Amino acid sequence: MSIKRRLSEFGSKVQNLFKGGGDIAQEKQKKRGKLTARERVDEILDNDSFLETDLFVEHSSTDFGMDRKKLAGDGVITGYGKIDSRPVAIFAQDFTVAGGSLGKAHAAKIVKVMDGAGTKKIPLIGINDSGGARIQEGVDSLFGYGEIFLRNTTFSGVIPQLSLILGPCAGGAVYSPALTDFVFVVEKISNMFITGPQVIKTVLGEDVSPEVLGGAKTHTTVTGNAHFYAQTEFEAFTQIKRLLSFLPANCLEAPPEHKPIPPVKNITDNIIPENRRKAYDVTDVINGLVDNSDFMQVHEHFAKNIVVGFARMNGKTIGVIANQPRYLAGVLDVNASDKAARFIRFCDAFGISLLTLVDTPGYLPGVDQEHAGVIRHGAKLLYSYSEATVPKVTVIMRKAYGGAYIAMCSRHLGASSVIAWPTAEIAVMGAEGAANIVFRKEIAASDDPEATRQKKIQEYEDKFANPYVAASKGYVDILTEPHKTRDIVIKAFEFAGRQDHGNSFRRHGNIPL
Amino acid sequence: MPNENEMRKLNIDETIYETEVPSSFDRRWTPKDERLISAFIPGTVIEVKTRVGSKVREGDILLILDAMKMYNEIAAPVAGTVEVVAVSNGERVKKNQLLVRLK
Numbered sequence: 324m325s326i327k328r329r330l331s332e333f334g335s336k337v338q339n340l341f342k343g344g345g346d347i348a349q350e351k352q353k354k355r356g357k358l359t360a361r362e363r364v365d366e367i368l369d370n371d372s373f374l375e376t377d378l379f380v381e382h383s384s385t386d387f388g389m390d391r392k393k394l395a396g397d398g399v400i401t402g403y404g405k406i407d408s409r410p411v412a413i414f415a416q417d418f419t420v421a422g423g424s425l426g427k428a429h430a431a432k433i434v435k436v437m438d439g440a441g442t443k444k445i446p447l448i449g450i451n452d453s454g455g456a457r458i459q460e461g462v463d464s465l466f467g468y469g470e471i472f473l474r475n476t477t478f479s480g481v482i483p484q485l486s487l488i489l490g491p492c493a494g495g496a497v498y499s500p501a502l503t504d505f506v507f508v509v510e511k512i513s514n515m516f517i518t519g520p521q522v523i524k525t526v527l528g529e530d531v532s533p534e535v536l537g538g539a540k541t542h543t544t545v546t547g548n549a550h551f552y553a554q555t556e557f558e559a560f561t562q563i564k565r566l567l568s569f570l571p572a573n574c575l576e577a578p579p580e581h582k583p584i585p586p587v588k589n590i591t592d593n594i595i596p597e598n599r600r601k602a603y604d605v606t607d608v609i610n611g612l613v614d615n616s617d618f619m620q621v622h623e624h625f626a627k628n629i630v631v632g633f634a635r636m637n638g639k640t641i642g643v644i645a646n647q648p649r650y651l652a653g654v655l656d657v658n659a660s661d662k663a664a665r666f667i668r669f670c671d672a673f674g675i676s677l678l679t680l681v682d683t684p685g686y687l688p689g690v691d692q693e694h695a696g697v698i699r700h701g702a703k704l705l706y707s708y709s710e711a712t713v714p715k716v717t718v719i720m721r722k723a724y725g726g727a728y729i730a731m732c733s734r735h736l737g738a739s740s741v742i743a744w745p746t747a748e749i750a751v752m753g754a755e756g757a758a759n760i761v762f763r764k765e766i767a768a769s770d771d772p773e774a775t776r777q778k779k780i781q782e783y784e785d786k787f788a789n790p791y792v793a794a795s796k797g798y799v800d801i802l803t804e805p806h807k808t809r810d811i812v813i814k815a816f817e818f819a820g821r822q823d824h825g826n827s828f829r830r831h832g833n834i835p836l
Numbered sequence: 837m838p839n840e841n842e843m844r845k846l847n848i849d850e851t852i853y854e855t856e857v858p859s860s861f862d863r864r865w866t867p868k869d870e871r872l873i874s875a876f877i878p879g880t881v882i883e884v885k886t887r888v889g890s891k892v893r894e895g896d897i898l899l900i901l902d903a904m905k906m907y908n909e910i911a912a913p914v915a916g917t918v919e920v921v922a923v924s925n926g927e928r929v930k931k932n933q934l935l936v937r938l939k
Contacts, residue, residue, distance in 0.1 A: 652853035756849035
């Protein structure tokens with residue numbers, strides 16, 4: 324064969340492979356409101372930065388007529404590229420090729436690019452759009468999933484792993500995204516479940532739509548399986564780029580530094596309402612503290628009584644954890660504990676300092692919470708704060724009561740600095756509850772119990788609902804006004820080093836799960 | 837995502853806070869009446885093994901419920917007399933549907 328013919332043969336092979344499952348299938352994909360796998364990769368990555376690998380990989384399956392079936396790229400696009408000029412590894416399942424089903428060769432391509440991400444120590448982005456295991460390949464597809472899960476786990480805490488769910492992701496397939504650090508879902512496009520609506524209908528006789536069972540809203544509000552909700556695929560891509568701008572490429576590298584920009588609006592001293600039982604939006608405080616008021620929430624719609632996310636102070640990435648008085652008064656509960664603990668552990672793994680903003684009345688009372696295991700889940704928060712070796716700065720804005728005070732990165736759990744505002748109330752419990760216990764006999768014996776009760780509440784409040792008792796014992800390091808807090812937090816981070824618990828010989832701790 | 841709740845009152849340790857409270861918070865826990873035996877899973881009743889008026893001891897099998905490809909033995913959680921048998925052989929039942937009531 325002449326060189327000219329060889330080249331033209333190559334050209335037409337590439338052209339064919341680029342068509343994925345063919346024109347009709349691509350049209351169908353677009354009619355579903357979805358981009359094709361190749362379009363997705365191009366949209367996420369910097370222009371012309373994609374270096375594709377394994378385009379010519381083929382499956383070697385022979386059962387059920389598979390020997391006569393050619394599957395372009397075996398249904399997945401893999402390779403490397405850049406986002407904001409920083410390298411990443413990427414794979415995108417192609418639903419137009421045999422429904423994006425995962426067979427042995429398909430899995431081997433993903434495994435190869437994962438190993439590449441691990442050795443190059445760069446973030447991994449996985450785009451999931453697959454009907455599940457390729458049934459024709461039998462247990463080989465199960466082997467494939469297992470190999471992927473193993474790598475998700477071994478690279479956990481080494482490189483950031485991001486999963487985009489841009490189509491169905493069902494059965495065992497859900498566990499790869501679930502093992503990664505952040506999951507992105509898109510309205511009307513993403514579906515995640517272990518057993519789908521059809522199986523539920525036949526086995527249990529229950530009718531449920533895919534959207535309600537495992538759509539984008541369900542996973543960002545009810546289950547917490549996904550961290551970021553987007554209306555469109557493009558919005559999700561923008562979220563991915565923004566998130567990566569806060570993160571280091573791996574656990575050995577420092578997060579990228581940006582030029583420090585002051586907040587759009589500084590916080591004023593009257594940010595806390597006059598009435599101590601009134602709510603306010605803690606994101607106003609965060610936006611008033613961080614560079615350029617640029618705060619990216621993680622799990623924004625899940626367990627809204629705690630707010631977590633990434634921002635920068637003095638140009639350096641920090642992770643923010645803040646009670647949200649606006650929602651459920653900012654109580655700690657099962658979901659809030661899980662949400663915060665996972666975020667804290669991510670930050671600690673990647674050397675991101677922690678800023679904790681405290682205003683919580685305590686744990687949510689109720690049989691439901693106790694039966695849901697609030698003890699076990701709440702313990703995760705204590706564990707992850709205590710375990711974290713990154714600089715930890717805590718600002719107590721208002722209520723810090725009882726066990727919740729300890730849990731919210733107190734001095735006692737190893738905070739580098741604890742700062743409090745004059746409005747802080749650091750006490751064993753709220754004035755009402757405490758007065759009823761401490762002065763129970765006096766109140767009962769009084770001629771006017773209600774008046775006595777109010778008097779005693781006031782007494783307790785005057786004496787204990789402030790930061791001075793805790794500061795007098797050195798539990799609070801610094802007292803300051805809200806408007807000076809940004810400068811003080813920046814200094815506190817500057818002087819805080821990485822902590823060493825002296826336990827590096829252990830294999831790993833046993834976090835309560 | 838639009839999800840604006842109105843401000844409501846929430847009691848934590850006897851302090852009343854004004855804050856957003858999700859609707860799920862209103863579904864309060866209620867103690868379980870052990871004499872009401874309902875389906876823990878949707879399925880099909882294969883065989884009712886008791887009748888109204890029967891005296892049962894704790895652990896006696898009341899009926900067999902076919903669900904998740906398994907024959908599940910539904911036993912009396914407490915001793916008592918069968919007051920109501922709400923299902924019959926071959927009947928499909930929903931989750932939480934009443935099967936038997938004891939007295």
